[in-house]
Amino acid sequence: MKPLLIDGDWIETATALENINPSDTRDVVGRYAQAGRAEAERAVAAAAAAAHGWARSGIQQRHDILRSAADEILARRAELGELLSREEGKTRAEGIAETVRAGQIFAFFAGETLRLAGEALPSVRPGVEVEISREPVGVVGLITPWNFPAAIPAWKLAPALAHGNTVVLKPAELVPGCAWALVDILHRAGLPRGVLNLVMGPGRVVGQALLENPAVDAISFTGSVATGARIAEACARHMRRCQLEMGGKNPLVVLDDADLGIAVDCAVQGAFFSTGQRCTASSRLIVTEGIHGRFVEAVAERLRGLTVGHALKDGTDIGPVVDERQLAQDLDYIEIARREGGNLRWGGEVLRRETPGHYLAPALFTDTLPAMRINREEVFGPVASVIRVRDYEEALAVANDTPFGLSAGICTQSLKHAHHFRRNAEAGMVMVNLPTAGVDPHVPFGGRKGSSHGPREQGAYAREFYTQVKTAYLRP
Numbered sequence: 001m002k003p004l005l006i007d008g009d010w011i012e013t014a015t016a017l018e019n020i021n022p023s024d025t026r027d028v029v030g031r032y033a034q035a036g037r038a039e040a041e042r043a044v045a046a047a048a049a050a051a052h053g054w055a056r057s058g059i060q061q062r063h064d065i066l067r068s069a070a071d072e073i074l075a076r077r078a079e080l081g082e083l084l085s086r087e088e089g090k091t092r093a094e095g096i097a098e099t100v101r102a103g104q105i106f107a108f109f110a111g112e113t114l115r116l117a118g119e120a121l122p123s124v125r126p127g128v129e130v131e132i133s134r135e136p137v138g139v140v141g142l143i144t145p146w147n148f149p150a151a152i153p154a155w156k157l158a159p160a161l162a163h164g165n166t167v168v169l170k171p172a173e174l175v176p177g178c179a180w181a182l183v184d185i186l187h188r189a190g191l192p193r194g195v196l197n198l199v200m201g202p203g204r205v206v207g208q209a210l211l212e213n214p215a216v217d218a219i220s221f222t223g224s225v226a227t228g229a230r231i232a233e234a235c236a237r238h239m240r241r242c243q244l245e246m247g248g249k250n251p252l253v254v255l256d257d258a259d260l261g262i263a264v265d266c267a268v269q270g271a272f273f274s275t276g277q278r279c280t281a282s283s284r285l286i287v288t289e290g291i292h293g294r295f296v297e298a299v300a301e302r303l304r305g306l307t308v309g310h311a312l313k314d315g316t317d318i319g320p321v322v323d324e325r326q327l328a329q330d331l332d333y334i335e336i337a338r339r340e341g342g343n344l345r346w347g348g349e350v351l352r353r354e355t356p357g358h359y360l361a362p363a364l365f366t367d368t369l370p371a372m373r374i375n376r377e378e379v380f381g382p383v384a385s386v387i388r389v390r391d392y393e394e395a396l397a398v399a400n401d402t403p404f405g406l407s408a409g410i411c412t413q414s415l416k417h418a419h420h421f422r423r424n425a426e427a428g429m430v431m432v433n434l435p436t437a438g439v440d441p442h443v444p445f446g447g448r449k450g451s452s453h454g455p456r457e458q459g460a461y462a463r464e465f466y467t468q469v470k471t472a473y474l475r476p
Protein backbone atom coordinates (compact mmCIF):
# COMPACT_ATOMS: atom_id res chain seq x y z
CA MET A 1 0.00 0.00 0.00
CA LYS A 2 1.26 3.53 -0.80
CA PRO A 3 0.93 5.36 2.53
CA LEU A 4 -0.11 8.86 3.58
CA LEU A 5 2.59 11.33 4.61
CA ILE A 6 1.85 13.08 7.90
CA ASP A 7 4.44 15.02 9.91
CA GLY A 8 7.29 13.35 8.04
CA ASP A 9 6.06 9.80 8.68
CA TRP A 10 4.62 7.41 6.11
CA ILE A 11 1.31 6.12 7.53
CA GLU A 12 -0.62 3.08 6.37
CA THR A 13 -4.38 2.92 6.91
CA ALA A 14 -6.88 0.13 7.56
CA THR A 15 -8.37 0.51 4.09
CA ALA A 16 -6.78 1.19 0.72
CA LEU A 17 -8.24 2.34 -2.57
CA GLU A 18 -7.38 0.61 -5.83
CA ASN A 19 -6.15 2.93 -8.57
CA ILE A 20 -7.63 1.53 -11.79
CA ASN A 21 -6.26 1.98 -15.31
CA PRO A 22 -9.02 3.43 -17.54
CA SER A 23 -7.41 1.82 -20.61
CA ASP A 24 -7.73 -1.63 -19.03
CA THR A 25 -9.93 -1.85 -15.98
CA ARG A 26 -8.34 -5.20 -15.00
CA ASP A 27 -5.04 -3.38 -14.39
CA VAL A 28 -4.64 -2.13 -10.80
CA VAL A 29 -2.03 0.64 -10.91
CA GLY A 30 -1.58 0.50 -7.14
CA ARG A 31 -3.26 0.47 -3.75
CA TYR A 32 -3.32 3.80 -1.92
CA ALA A 33 -3.97 4.49 1.77
CA GLN A 34 -7.22 6.26 2.57
CA ALA A 35 -7.29 9.05 5.12
CA GLY A 36 -10.36 9.90 7.14
CA ARG A 37 -11.19 13.07 9.07
CA ALA A 38 -8.74 12.19 11.89
CA GLU A 39 -5.75 11.87 9.52
CA ALA A 40 -6.71 15.11 7.76
CA GLU A 41 -6.78 16.88 11.13
CA ARG A 42 -3.40 15.43 12.12
CA ALA A 43 -1.96 16.59 8.81
CA VAL A 44 -3.23 20.14 9.37
CA ALA A 45 -1.85 20.15 12.91
CA ALA A 46 1.55 18.98 11.61
CA ALA A 47 1.56 21.66 8.91
CA ALA A 48 0.63 24.31 11.49
CA ALA A 49 3.42 23.20 13.83
CA ALA A 50 5.97 23.33 10.99
CA ALA A 51 4.80 26.70 9.60
CA HIS A 52 6.96 29.01 11.72
CA GLY A 53 10.20 27.12 11.02
CA TRP A 54 9.61 26.78 7.28
CA ALA A 55 8.60 30.44 6.95
CA ARG A 56 12.04 31.32 8.32
CA SER A 57 13.98 28.73 6.33
CA GLY A 58 16.77 29.98 4.08
CA ILE A 59 16.00 30.64 0.45
CA GLN A 60 18.99 28.52 -0.60
CA GLN A 61 17.50 25.52 1.26
CA ARG A 62 14.13 25.99 -0.45
CA HIS A 63 15.82 26.46 -3.81
CA ASP A 64 17.89 23.30 -3.44
CA ILE A 65 14.92 21.13 -2.46
CA LEU A 66 12.76 22.35 -5.34
CA ARG A 67 15.64 22.11 -7.83
CA SER A 68 16.43 18.58 -6.71
CA ALA A 69 12.74 17.64 -7.17
CA ALA A 70 12.78 19.19 -10.65
CA ASP A 71 15.89 17.23 -11.62
CA GLU A 72 14.48 13.92 -10.39
CA ILE A 73 11.11 14.45 -12.11
CA LEU A 74 12.82 15.32 -15.40
CA ALA A 75 15.23 12.37 -15.13
CA ARG A 76 12.28 10.00 -14.47
CA ARG A 77 10.02 11.47 -17.19
CA ALA A 78 9.52 8.17 -19.02
CA GLU A 79 8.58 6.19 -15.89
CA LEU A 80 6.41 8.92 -14.33
CA GLY A 81 4.82 9.71 -17.71
CA GLU A 82 3.83 6.06 -18.01
CA LEU A 83 2.37 6.08 -14.50
CA LEU A 84 0.36 9.18 -15.43
CA SER A 85 -0.96 7.55 -18.60
CA ARG A 86 -1.83 4.39 -16.70
CA GLU A 87 -3.85 6.13 -14.04
CA GLU A 88 -5.47 8.93 -16.07
CA GLY A 89 -5.60 7.62 -19.63
CA LYS A 90 -3.62 10.29 -21.49
CA THR A 91 -1.44 8.89 -24.28
CA ARG A 92 2.16 8.08 -23.43
CA ALA A 93 3.36 11.20 -25.29
CA GLU A 94 0.88 13.36 -23.38
CA GLY A 95 1.85 11.69 -20.08
CA ILE A 96 5.53 12.36 -20.65
CA ALA A 97 4.88 15.94 -21.79
CA GLU A 98 2.86 16.62 -18.63
CA THR A 99 5.63 15.12 -16.48
CA VAL A 100 8.19 17.38 -18.14
CA ARG A 101 5.89 20.31 -17.50
CA ALA A 102 5.75 19.37 -13.81
CA GLY A 103 9.57 19.24 -13.70
CA GLN A 104 9.82 22.64 -15.40
CA ILE A 105 7.39 24.11 -12.88
CA PHE A 106 9.57 22.97 -9.95
CA ALA A 107 12.66 24.38 -11.73
CA PHE A 108 10.90 27.71 -12.27
CA PHE A 109 9.84 28.00 -8.62
CA ALA A 110 13.31 26.96 -7.42
CA GLY A 111 14.41 30.13 -9.18
CA GLU A 112 11.54 32.14 -7.71
CA THR A 113 12.83 31.49 -4.19
CA LEU A 114 15.93 33.51 -5.13
CA ARG A 115 13.98 36.28 -6.88
CA LEU A 116 11.43 37.20 -4.22
CA ALA A 117 12.00 40.91 -3.67
CA GLY A 118 10.46 43.62 -1.55
CA GLU A 119 10.39 47.37 -2.01
CA ALA A 120 11.90 50.28 -0.14
CA LEU A 121 10.05 53.58 -0.52
CA PRO A 122 10.40 57.07 0.93
CA SER A 123 7.66 58.10 3.34
CA VAL A 124 5.66 61.32 3.07
CA ARG A 125 6.91 61.97 6.64
CA PRO A 126 10.48 63.24 6.96
CA GLY A 127 12.87 60.82 8.65
CA VAL A 128 10.62 57.81 8.09
CA GLU A 129 11.32 54.89 5.73
CA VAL A 130 8.81 52.44 4.32
CA GLU A 131 9.53 48.80 3.45
CA ILE A 132 7.10 46.48 1.71
CA SER A 133 7.82 42.78 2.06
CA ARG A 134 6.06 39.49 1.40
CA GLU A 135 5.55 36.76 3.97
CA PRO A 136 4.11 33.25 3.65
CA VAL A 137 0.38 32.82 4.22
CA GLY A 138 0.82 29.84 6.56
CA VAL A 139 -0.90 26.45 6.15
CA VAL A 140 -2.18 25.93 2.62
CA GLY A 141 -4.68 23.22 1.64
CA LEU A 142 -4.31 22.05 -1.96
CA ILE A 143 -7.24 20.16 -3.50
CA THR A 144 -6.50 18.87 -7.00
CA PRO A 145 -8.51 17.22 -9.82
CA TRP A 146 -7.91 14.07 -11.84
CA ASN A 147 -7.32 15.54 -15.31
CA PHE A 148 -3.73 16.80 -14.75
CA PRO A 149 -2.42 14.39 -12.09
CA ALA A 150 1.15 15.77 -12.15
CA ALA A 151 1.03 19.32 -13.53
CA ILE A 152 -1.75 20.69 -11.32
CA PRO A 153 -0.32 19.35 -8.02
CA ALA A 154 3.07 20.69 -9.24
CA TRP A 155 1.80 24.17 -9.99
CA LYS A 156 0.23 24.43 -6.56
CA LEU A 157 2.94 22.65 -4.51
CA ALA A 158 5.95 24.43 -6.02
CA PRO A 159 4.86 28.05 -5.36
CA ALA A 160 3.37 27.15 -1.96
CA LEU A 161 6.71 25.71 -0.78
CA ALA A 162 8.88 28.25 -2.60
CA HIS A 163 7.13 31.08 -0.78
CA GLY A 164 7.53 29.43 2.62
CA ASN A 165 4.10 27.90 3.26
CA THR A 166 3.42 24.48 4.69
CA VAL A 167 1.07 22.21 2.80
CA VAL A 168 -1.65 19.59 3.11
CA LEU A 169 -2.26 18.06 -0.32
CA LYS A 170 -5.48 16.19 -1.12
CA PRO A 171 -5.31 14.75 -4.64
CA ALA A 172 -8.32 13.44 -6.59
CA GLU A 173 -9.32 9.90 -5.65
CA LEU A 174 -9.02 8.71 -9.25
CA VAL A 175 -5.32 9.62 -9.61
CA PRO A 176 -3.35 9.30 -6.38
CA GLY A 177 -0.26 7.84 -8.13
CA CYS A 178 1.42 10.95 -9.57
CA ALA A 179 0.66 13.02 -6.46
CA TRP A 180 2.20 10.29 -4.30
CA ALA A 181 5.31 10.18 -6.51
CA LEU A 182 5.74 13.98 -6.34
CA VAL A 183 5.39 13.98 -2.55
CA ASP A 184 7.86 11.10 -2.23
CA ILE A 185 10.37 13.02 -4.37
CA LEU A 186 9.96 16.24 -2.35
CA HIS A 187 10.17 14.37 0.95
CA ARG A 188 13.42 12.66 -0.07
CA ALA A 189 14.74 15.99 -1.36
CA GLY A 190 14.90 17.06 2.28
CA LEU A 191 11.73 18.88 3.32
CA PRO A 192 11.59 19.16 7.12
CA ARG A 193 8.92 17.23 9.01
CA GLY A 194 5.37 18.54 8.67
CA VAL A 195 6.15 20.97 5.83
CA LEU A 196 4.41 18.73 3.28
CA ASN A 197 1.60 16.34 4.17
CA LEU A 198 -0.32 14.05 1.84
CA VAL A 199 -3.84 12.87 2.66
CA MET A 200 -5.46 10.71 0.02
CA GLY A 201 -9.16 10.05 0.53
CA PRO A 202 -12.64 11.08 -0.54
CA GLY A 203 -13.25 14.77 -1.15
CA ARG A 204 -16.47 14.81 0.86
CA VAL A 205 -14.53 13.57 3.94
CA VAL A 206 -10.88 14.62 3.64
CA GLY A 207 -11.48 17.73 1.51
CA GLN A 208 -14.37 18.71 3.74
CA ALA A 209 -12.19 18.31 6.85
CA LEU A 210 -9.69 20.79 5.35
CA LEU A 211 -12.50 23.26 4.61
CA GLU A 212 -13.77 23.10 8.18
CA ASN A 213 -10.40 23.38 9.92
CA PRO A 214 -9.68 26.95 11.10
CA ALA A 215 -5.92 26.26 11.11
CA VAL A 216 -5.94 26.14 7.29
CA ASP A 217 -5.04 29.66 6.15
CA ALA A 218 -5.64 29.30 2.41
CA ILE A 219 -7.09 26.82 -0.06
CA SER A 220 -6.17 26.41 -3.71
CA PHE A 221 -8.59 24.23 -5.68
CA THR A 222 -9.06 23.03 -9.24
CA GLY A 223 -12.15 21.07 -10.20
CA SER A 224 -15.86 21.45 -10.80
CA VAL A 225 -17.92 24.60 -10.40
CA ALA A 226 -20.17 22.90 -7.82
CA THR A 227 -17.27 21.95 -5.53
CA GLY A 228 -15.61 25.32 -6.15
CA ALA A 229 -18.72 27.12 -4.94
CA ARG A 230 -18.80 24.99 -1.79
CA ILE A 231 -15.13 25.79 -1.12
CA ALA A 232 -15.68 29.52 -1.65
CA GLU A 233 -18.53 29.49 0.90
CA ALA A 234 -16.45 27.60 3.47
CA CYS A 235 -13.50 29.96 2.95
CA ALA A 236 -15.70 33.02 3.37
CA ARG A 237 -16.96 31.62 6.68
CA HIS A 238 -13.37 31.40 7.93
CA MET A 239 -12.25 34.71 6.30
CA ARG A 240 -9.63 32.57 4.56
CA ARG A 241 -8.15 33.28 1.15
CA CYS A 242 -9.04 30.94 -1.68
CA GLN A 243 -8.11 30.37 -5.28
CA LEU A 244 -10.48 28.44 -7.53
CA GLU A 245 -9.90 27.18 -11.06
CA MET A 246 -13.06 25.64 -12.44
CA GLY A 247 -14.71 24.91 -15.74
CA GLY A 248 -14.62 26.33 -19.23
CA LYS A 249 -16.75 26.42 -22.38
CA ASN A 250 -13.95 27.76 -24.48
CA PRO A 251 -14.66 29.21 -27.93
CA LEU A 252 -12.43 28.76 -30.95
CA VAL A 253 -13.45 31.28 -33.61
CA VAL A 254 -12.59 30.35 -37.20
CA LEU A 255 -12.90 33.20 -39.70
CA ASP A 256 -13.23 32.95 -43.49
CA ASP A 257 -9.63 34.08 -43.97
CA ALA A 258 -8.14 31.45 -41.60
CA ASP A 259 -5.45 29.08 -42.81
CA LEU A 260 -7.60 25.93 -43.00
CA GLY A 261 -4.75 23.59 -41.95
CA ILE A 262 -3.97 25.66 -38.85
CA ALA A 263 -7.67 26.00 -37.95
CA VAL A 264 -8.24 22.23 -38.20
CA ASP A 265 -5.11 21.51 -36.11
CA CYS A 266 -6.22 23.98 -33.44
CA ALA A 267 -9.75 22.57 -33.34
CA VAL A 268 -8.74 18.91 -33.22
CA GLN A 269 -5.93 19.39 -30.71
CA GLY A 270 -7.90 21.79 -28.55
CA ALA A 271 -11.17 19.88 -28.53
CA PHE A 272 -10.17 16.23 -28.59
CA PHE A 273 -6.58 15.64 -27.47
CA SER A 274 -6.17 14.57 -23.84
CA THR A 275 -9.63 13.08 -24.53
CA GLY A 276 -11.10 16.60 -24.28
CA GLN A 277 -10.68 16.41 -20.50
CA ARG A 278 -9.23 19.88 -20.07
CA CYS A 279 -10.83 22.96 -18.64
CA THR A 280 -9.19 24.79 -21.57
CA ALA A 281 -10.72 22.47 -24.22
CA SER A 282 -12.19 24.14 -27.33
CA SER A 283 -15.70 22.83 -26.90
CA ARG A 284 -17.39 25.54 -29.03
CA LEU A 285 -16.15 25.93 -32.61
CA ILE A 286 -17.60 29.19 -33.90
CA VAL A 287 -17.18 29.30 -37.66
CA THR A 288 -18.08 31.96 -40.24
CA GLU A 289 -20.20 31.03 -43.26
CA GLY A 290 -17.54 31.27 -45.98
CA ILE A 291 -15.30 28.56 -44.46
CA HIS A 292 -17.91 26.54 -42.55
CA GLY A 293 -18.42 23.72 -45.08
CA ARG A 294 -14.69 23.21 -45.79
CA PHE A 295 -13.81 23.41 -42.10
CA VAL A 296 -16.41 20.85 -40.97
CA GLU A 297 -15.43 18.47 -43.77
CA ALA A 298 -11.70 18.78 -42.91
CA VAL A 299 -12.24 18.28 -39.15
CA ALA A 300 -14.41 15.19 -39.79
CA GLU A 301 -11.74 13.86 -42.16
CA ARG A 302 -9.04 14.38 -39.50
CA LEU A 303 -11.17 12.66 -36.83
CA ARG A 304 -11.66 9.70 -39.19
CA GLY A 305 -7.87 9.24 -39.21
CA LEU A 306 -7.37 9.33 -35.41
CA THR A 307 -6.89 6.18 -33.37
CA VAL A 308 -8.73 5.89 -30.07
CA GLY A 309 -7.21 3.20 -27.90
CA HIS A 310 -5.07 2.06 -24.99
CA ALA A 311 -3.12 5.06 -23.74
CA LEU A 312 0.20 3.22 -23.75
CA LYS A 313 -0.15 1.57 -27.13
CA ASP A 314 1.98 2.93 -29.99
CA GLY A 315 -0.14 4.80 -32.51
CA THR A 316 -2.89 5.85 -30.09
CA ASP A 317 -3.94 9.48 -30.60
CA ILE A 318 -6.73 9.64 -28.04
CA GLY A 319 -6.82 7.60 -24.84
CA PRO A 320 -9.89 6.50 -22.88
CA VAL A 321 -12.27 8.62 -20.81
CA VAL A 322 -11.10 8.65 -17.19
CA ASP A 323 -13.86 6.49 -15.66
CA GLU A 324 -17.35 5.11 -16.03
CA ARG A 325 -18.99 8.12 -14.39
CA GLN A 326 -17.33 10.60 -16.74
CA LEU A 327 -18.17 8.39 -19.72
CA ALA A 328 -21.83 8.38 -18.65
CA GLN A 329 -21.72 12.20 -18.40
CA ASP A 330 -20.22 12.47 -21.92
CA LEU A 331 -22.87 10.13 -23.34
CA ASP A 332 -25.64 12.06 -21.59
CA TYR A 333 -24.48 15.28 -23.23
CA ILE A 334 -24.27 13.59 -26.64
CA GLU A 335 -27.88 12.50 -26.20
CA ILE A 336 -28.91 15.97 -24.99
CA ALA A 337 -27.26 17.59 -28.03
CA ARG A 338 -29.08 15.19 -30.38
CA ARG A 339 -32.43 15.89 -28.71
CA GLU A 340 -31.79 19.63 -28.98
CA GLY A 341 -31.43 19.26 -32.75
CA GLY A 342 -27.63 19.08 -33.12
CA ASN A 343 -26.39 17.03 -36.06
CA LEU A 344 -23.86 14.39 -34.94
CA ARG A 345 -21.43 14.74 -37.85
CA TRP A 346 -18.85 12.28 -36.51
CA GLY A 347 -18.25 9.85 -33.62
CA GLY A 348 -20.01 9.82 -30.27
CA GLU A 349 -20.23 6.04 -29.91
CA VAL A 350 -18.67 3.80 -27.29
CA LEU A 351 -15.85 1.77 -28.82
CA ARG A 352 -14.70 -1.75 -27.99
CA ARG A 353 -10.99 -2.40 -27.95
CA GLU A 354 -8.88 -5.45 -27.04
CA THR A 355 -8.72 -4.32 -23.41
CA PRO A 356 -11.78 -3.35 -21.32
CA GLY A 357 -11.59 0.45 -21.05
CA HIS A 358 -13.77 3.55 -21.33
CA TYR A 359 -13.35 4.29 -25.04
CA LEU A 360 -15.40 6.95 -26.79
CA ALA A 361 -15.13 8.08 -30.42
CA PRO A 362 -14.59 11.87 -30.45
CA ALA A 363 -17.93 13.52 -31.19
CA LEU A 364 -18.41 16.48 -33.54
CA PHE A 365 -21.81 18.19 -33.64
CA THR A 366 -22.81 20.69 -36.32
CA ASP A 367 -25.91 22.89 -36.68
CA THR A 368 -25.93 23.83 -33.02
CA LEU A 369 -27.20 27.10 -31.57
CA PRO A 370 -25.60 29.18 -28.80
CA ALA A 371 -28.54 28.63 -26.43
CA MET A 372 -28.37 24.82 -26.53
CA ARG A 373 -27.13 23.09 -23.38
CA ILE A 374 -24.28 21.55 -25.36
CA ASN A 375 -23.01 25.10 -25.87
CA ARG A 376 -23.57 26.33 -22.34
CA GLU A 377 -22.49 23.50 -19.99
CA GLU A 378 -19.08 21.91 -19.62
CA VAL A 379 -19.05 18.31 -20.89
CA PHE A 380 -15.40 17.57 -20.03
CA GLY A 381 -14.97 14.93 -22.69
CA PRO A 382 -14.12 14.54 -26.39
CA VAL A 383 -17.24 16.38 -27.55
CA ALA A 384 -17.29 19.65 -29.54
CA SER A 385 -20.01 21.55 -31.33
CA VAL A 386 -19.89 23.85 -34.34
CA ILE A 387 -21.89 27.09 -34.32
CA ARG A 388 -22.24 28.76 -37.72
CA VAL A 389 -22.11 32.58 -37.68
CA ARG A 390 -22.34 35.34 -40.30
CA ASP A 391 -19.22 37.36 -39.59
CA TYR A 392 -16.56 38.33 -37.07
CA GLU A 393 -18.90 40.58 -35.07
CA GLU A 394 -21.40 37.76 -34.52
CA ALA A 395 -18.55 35.33 -33.77
CA LEU A 396 -17.21 37.58 -31.01
CA ALA A 397 -20.68 38.06 -29.51
CA VAL A 398 -21.28 34.27 -29.47
CA ALA A 399 -17.77 33.61 -28.08
CA ASN A 400 -18.49 35.91 -25.13
CA ASP A 401 -22.03 34.62 -24.57
CA THR A 402 -21.12 32.13 -21.82
CA PRO A 403 -20.97 32.05 -18.05
CA PHE A 404 -17.34 30.90 -18.35
CA GLY A 405 -14.21 32.86 -19.34
CA LEU A 406 -11.08 30.72 -19.20
CA SER A 407 -9.52 30.54 -22.67
CA ALA A 408 -10.64 31.89 -26.07
CA GLY A 409 -9.04 31.34 -29.46
CA ILE A 410 -9.27 32.76 -32.96
CA CYS A 411 -7.92 31.50 -36.28
CA THR A 412 -7.51 34.29 -38.79
CA GLN A 413 -4.90 35.91 -40.98
CA SER A 414 -6.35 39.34 -40.29
CA LEU A 415 -4.21 41.35 -37.91
CA LYS A 416 -7.17 43.67 -37.35
CA HIS A 417 -9.49 40.88 -36.19
CA ALA A 418 -6.78 39.11 -34.17
CA HIS A 419 -6.01 42.35 -32.39
CA HIS A 420 -9.66 43.20 -31.76
CA PHE A 421 -10.32 39.67 -30.43
CA ARG A 422 -7.31 39.82 -28.12
CA ARG A 423 -8.73 42.99 -26.59
CA ASN A 424 -12.41 42.03 -26.49
CA ALA A 425 -12.57 38.31 -25.73
CA GLU A 426 -13.95 37.95 -22.18
CA ALA A 427 -11.40 35.33 -21.12
CA GLY A 428 -8.32 35.12 -18.96
CA MET A 429 -6.25 33.64 -21.81
CA VAL A 430 -6.44 34.41 -25.54
CA MET A 431 -4.86 32.31 -28.30
CA VAL A 432 -4.32 33.49 -31.87
CA ASN A 433 -3.83 30.69 -34.41
CA LEU A 434 -3.18 28.34 -31.48
CA PRO A 435 -5.36 25.81 -29.65
CA THR A 436 -7.25 27.12 -26.60
CA ALA A 437 -5.62 24.33 -24.55
CA GLY A 438 -1.93 23.88 -23.79
CA VAL A 439 -0.21 26.63 -21.84
CA ASP A 440 3.33 27.58 -20.87
CA PRO A 441 4.53 26.80 -17.32
CA HIS A 442 6.05 30.22 -16.55
CA VAL A 443 3.19 32.66 -17.20
CA PRO A 444 -0.10 33.31 -15.39
CA PHE A 445 -2.94 30.83 -15.84
CA GLY A 446 -6.56 31.56 -15.03
CA GLY A 447 -9.87 32.89 -16.21
CA ARG A 448 -12.75 35.29 -15.70
CA LYS A 449 -16.46 35.04 -14.91
CA GLY A 450 -17.47 31.56 -13.66
CA SER A 451 -14.14 29.94 -14.55
CA SER A 452 -11.90 31.29 -11.83
CA HIS A 453 -11.93 33.05 -8.53
CA GLY A 454 -9.00 34.64 -6.74
CA PRO A 455 -5.48 35.44 -7.89
CA ARG A 456 -3.81 33.76 -10.87
CA GLU A 457 -1.84 30.52 -10.69
CA GLN A 458 1.61 29.89 -12.19
CA GLY A 459 4.54 32.09 -13.10
CA ALA A 460 5.67 34.95 -10.93
CA TYR A 461 1.99 35.94 -10.47
CA ALA A 462 1.52 32.91 -8.19
CA ARG A 463 3.05 34.98 -5.38
CA GLU A 464 -0.17 37.00 -5.13
CA PHE A 465 -1.88 33.98 -3.64
CA TYR A 466 0.97 32.31 -1.76
CA THR A 467 2.31 35.40 0.02
CA GLN A 468 0.87 38.17 2.11
CA VAL A 469 2.14 41.72 1.99
CA LYS A 470 3.55 43.54 5.01
CA THR A 471 4.14 47.32 5.01
CA ALA A 472 6.70 48.42 7.63
CA TYR A 473 7.28 52.06 8.65
CA LEU A 474 10.70 52.70 10.22
CA ARG A 475 12.17 55.74 11.97
CA PRO A 476 15.84 54.79 12.17
Ligand SMILES: NC(=O)C1=CN([C@@H]2O[C@H](COP(=O)(O)OP(=O)(O)OC[C@H]3O[C@@H](n4cnc5c(N)ncnc54)[C@H](OP(=O)(O)O)[C@@H]3O)[C@@H](O)[C@H]2O)C=CC1
Pocket residue numbers: 143144145146147170171172173174201202203204205206207208211222223224225226227228230245246247248278279326329378379380
Ligand atom coordinates in the same frame (compact mmCIF):
# COMPACT_ATOMS: atom_id res chain seq x y z
N1 LIG B 1 -11.64 22.62 -14.23
C1 LIG B 1 -11.06 21.47 -14.21
O1 LIG B 1 -9.88 21.38 -14.46
C2 LIG B 1 -11.82 20.27 -13.83
C3 LIG B 1 -13.20 20.22 -13.96
N2 LIG B 1 -13.87 19.12 -13.61
C4 LIG B 1 -15.34 19.09 -13.83
O2 LIG B 1 -15.96 18.50 -12.69
C5 LIG B 1 -16.74 17.37 -13.09
C6 LIG B 1 -16.75 16.35 -11.97
O3 LIG B 1 -15.42 15.90 -11.69
P1 LIG B 1 -15.00 15.64 -10.18
O4 LIG B 1 -13.72 14.92 -10.14
O5 LIG B 1 -16.14 15.01 -9.45
O6 LIG B 1 -14.77 17.14 -9.67
P2 LIG B 1 -14.73 17.66 -8.18
O7 LIG B 1 -14.82 19.13 -8.21
O8 LIG B 1 -15.72 16.94 -7.36
O9 LIG B 1 -13.28 17.19 -7.70
C7 LIG B 1 -12.14 18.00 -7.65
C8 LIG B 1 -11.41 17.81 -6.33
O10 LIG B 1 -12.26 18.25 -5.25
C9 LIG B 1 -12.41 17.21 -4.29
N3 LIG B 1 -13.70 17.33 -3.62
C10 LIG B 1 -14.89 16.77 -3.97
N4 LIG B 1 -15.85 17.11 -3.08
C11 LIG B 1 -15.27 17.90 -2.15
C12 LIG B 1 -15.73 18.55 -0.96
N5 LIG B 1 -16.99 18.47 -0.55
N6 LIG B 1 -14.86 19.28 -0.25
C13 LIG B 1 -13.57 19.40 -0.64
N7 LIG B 1 -13.07 18.77 -1.73
C14 LIG B 1 -13.90 18.04 -2.48
C15 LIG B 1 -12.26 15.96 -5.13
O11 LIG B 1 -11.98 14.83 -4.33
P3 LIG B 1 -12.37 13.35 -4.85
O12 LIG B 1 -11.68 13.12 -6.12
O13 LIG B 1 -11.84 12.51 -3.77
O14 LIG B 1 -13.86 13.35 -4.98
C16 LIG B 1 -11.10 16.34 -6.02
O15 LIG B 1 -9.89 16.25 -5.31
C17 LIG B 1 -16.10 16.92 -14.38
O16 LIG B 1 -16.96 16.18 -15.15
C18 LIG B 1 -15.73 18.24 -15.00
O17 LIG B 1 -16.87 18.79 -15.62
C19 LIG B 1 -13.21 18.03 -13.08
C20 LIG B 1 -11.86 18.02 -12.92
C21 LIG B 1 -11.06 19.15 -13.32
Ligand SMILES: O=C(O)CCC(=O)C(=O)O
Pocket residue numbers: 147148222277278279280436437438439
Ligand atom coordinates in the same frame (compact mmCIF):
# COMPACT_ATOMS: atom_id res chain seq x y z
O1 LIG C 1 -4.54 23.38 -21.20
C1 LIG C 1 -3.69 23.26 -20.32
O2 LIG C 1 -2.49 23.14 -20.62
C2 LIG C 1 -4.06 23.29 -18.88
C3 LIG C 1 -5.46 22.85 -18.69
C4 LIG C 1 -5.83 22.70 -17.28
O3 LIG C 1 -5.19 23.18 -16.41
C5 LIG C 1 -7.04 21.96 -16.92
O4 LIG C 1 -7.71 21.41 -17.78
O5 LIG C 1 -7.32 21.88 -15.69
